[in-house]
Amino acid sequence: xxxxxxxxxxxxxxxxxxxxxxxxxxxxxxxxxxxxxxxxxxxxxxxxxxxxxxxxxxxxxxxxxxxxxxxxxxxxxxxxxxxxxxxxxxxxxxxxxxxxxxxxxxxxxxxxxxxxxxxxxxxxxxxxxxxxxxxxxxxxxxxxxxxxxxxxxxxxxxxxxxxxxxxxxxxxxxxxxxxxxxxxxxxxxxxxxxxxxxxxxxxxxxxxxxxxxxxxxxxxxxxxxxxxxxxxxxxxxxxxxxxxxxxxxxxxxxxxxxxxxxxxxxxxxxxxxxxxxxxxxxxxxxxxxxxxxxxx
Amino acid sequence: xxxxxxxxxxxxxxxxxxxxxxxxxxxxxxxxxxxxxxxxxxxxxxxxxxxxxxxxxxxxxxxxxxxxxxxxxxxxxxxxxxxxxxxxxxxxxxxxxxxxxxxxxxxxxxxxxxxxxxxxxxxxxxxxxxxxxxxxxxxxxxxxxxxxxxxxxxxxxxxxxxxxxxxxxxxxxxxxxxx
Numbered sequence: 001x002x003x004x005x006x007x008x009x010x011x012x013x014x015x016x017x018x019x020x021x022x023x024x025x026x027x028x029x030x031x032x033x034x035x036x037x038x039x040x041x042x043x044x045x046x047x048x049x050x051x052x053x054x055x056x057x058x059x060x061x062x063x064x065x066x067x068x069x070x071x072x073x074x075x076x077x078x079x080x081x082x083x084x085x086x087x088x089x090x091x092x093x094x095x096x097x098x099x100x101x102x103x104x105x106x107x108x109x110x111x112x113x114x115x116x117x118x119x120x121x122x123x124x125x126x127x128x129x130x131x132x133x134x135x136x137x138x139x140x141x142x143x144x145x146x147x148x149x150x151x152x153x154x155x156x157x158x159x160x161x162x163x164x165x166x167x168x169x170x171x172x173x174x175x176x177x178x179x180x181x182x183x184x185x186x187x188x189x190x191x192x193x194x195x196x197x198x199x200x201x202x203x204x205x206x207x208x209x210x211x212x213x214x215x216x217x218x219x220x221x222x223x224x225x226x227x228x229x230x231x232x233x234x235x236x237x238x239x240x241x242x243x244x245x246x247x248x249x250x251x252x253x254x255x256x257x258x259x260x261x262x263x264x265x266x267x268x269x270x271x272x273x274x275x276x277x278x279x280x281x282x283x284x285x286x287x288x289x290x291x292x293x294x295x296x
Numbered sequence: 297x298x299x300x301x302x303x304x305x306x307x308x309x310x311x312x313x314x315x316x317x318x319x320x321x322x323x324x325x326x327x328x329x330x331x332x333x334x335x336x337x338x339x340x341x342x343x344x345x346x347x348x349x350x351x352x353x354x355x356x357x358x359x360x361x362x363x364x365x366x367x368x369x370x371x372x373x374x375x376x377x378x379x380x381x382x383x384x385x386x387x388x389x390x391x392x393x394x395x396x397x398x399x400x401x402x403x404x405x406x407x408x409x410x411x412x413x414x415x416x417x418x419x420x421x422x423x424x425x426x427x428x429x430x431x432x433x434x435x436x437x438x439x440x441x442x443x444x445x446x447x448x449x450x451x452x453x454x455x456x457x458x459x460x461x462x463x464x465x466x467x468x469x470x471x472x473x474x475x
Binding site for chain 1: 304315
């Protein structure tokens with residue numbers, strides 16, 4: 001028979017309610033007659049209570065408010081994951097993604113989708129990976145708009161973080177209007193985006209680039225334009241997502257509608273086009289994304 | 297498709313708790329947010345495989361710890377992410393008396409000084425109230441390991457705190473037990 005006096009795990013189990021009835025009764029009867037163990041059990045129970053109070057006790061309402069942006073990010077990303085994986089036509093994806101945005105950002109976006117893909121670009125748009133649009137949109141919202149970043153990254157740090165996509169930093173290099181807020185790679189459903197969060201004329205703008213090979217299944221590759229071109233603009237009530245593509249890359253510029261001069265956005269698109277071509281030049285078949293699989 | 301509301305009811309309700317736990321373990325609010333976001337995305341993707349009525353909370357913790365170890369592996373271990381932002385809400389809101397504040401701080405310091413495996417087990421058992429069996433499943437370790445880690449973690453905490461015990465609690469043991 002185990003002597004509880006020398007068996008801390010048994011006493012721990014007793015205090016945690018982990019012992020079966022028989023073992024618990026045995027310890028209880030020992031504790032009743034052993035002052036040292038009685039004190040020990042009392043101290044263990046007190047510590048347990050105290051830990052729960054200090055490490056678990058919190059201002060529940062305050063915590064809930066503090067976590068609201070994260071909760072919105074989670075819901076947005078979650079729903080967009082569905083939107084992106086549901087397949088179907090582009091036209092089906094756009095309203096769904098928009099609905100998600102509206103649901104997640106209740107009160108911010110209040111209208112339905114008002115725009116549509118222009119007729120001349122819609123044919124090309126059916127060729128691009130629709131899921132990438134939804135992911136780019138989510139990244140813009142989740143980590144461009146809703147998230148704040150610490151200030152003061154150096155260019156070297158930004159380059160390092162962007163890795164394969166470092167050339168997109170060139171989109172801001174020569175501009176006096178664009179201010180780099182943060183550069184990083186965002187993973188989204190196993191696809192990675194090089195992401196620049198920028199300020200342009202007081203608004204948050206995102207530049208995103210991803211490889212088509214990163215999980216994208218592009219139908220009928222023979223019809224993909226070989227040059228880089230703006231292939232579509234997704235029109236939301238308050239933001240636009242312009243898509244560009246080169247043979248192996250997709251690029252996106254997410255901008256709010258209000259207040260931005262189209263000239264500035266066009267210049268940004270031109271620079272992104274150039275940067276994507278530069279990446280194309282560097283991109284070899286050896287580029288691999290990090291494995292990233294579900295826990296299950 | 298009723299997946300969304302069901303997921304929110306079963307899983308998203310645990311978000312605050314997961315942020316709290318992740319913040320305690322990483323000591324960084326922003327790291328914790330990233331972890332929790334990824335946890336929920338992974339959970340959402342495999343929600344079809346989740347059996348309604350089973351322990352969703354433990355299932356989320358399992359994913360959280362899995363994501364955490366994935367990220368740690370990827371980052372080549374970066375345990376020293378001590379951030380001021382990690383100051384817990386409890387330190388800000390729950391205590392008024394200086395002695396309590398001091399005690400709270402000592403407990404947090406003692407907890408932070410534990411090795412990561414012990415922190416995880418202690419947090420799950422004594423703060424979040426998981427059973428040994430559940431902890432073993434969440435952390436994918438044998439129950440015996442849970443018990444020994446917990447025992448060591450509690451012993452360390454007691455040792456670290458015994459000299460600072462303020463009045464108001466029954467006097468603790470004199471001398472420590474082996475183990």
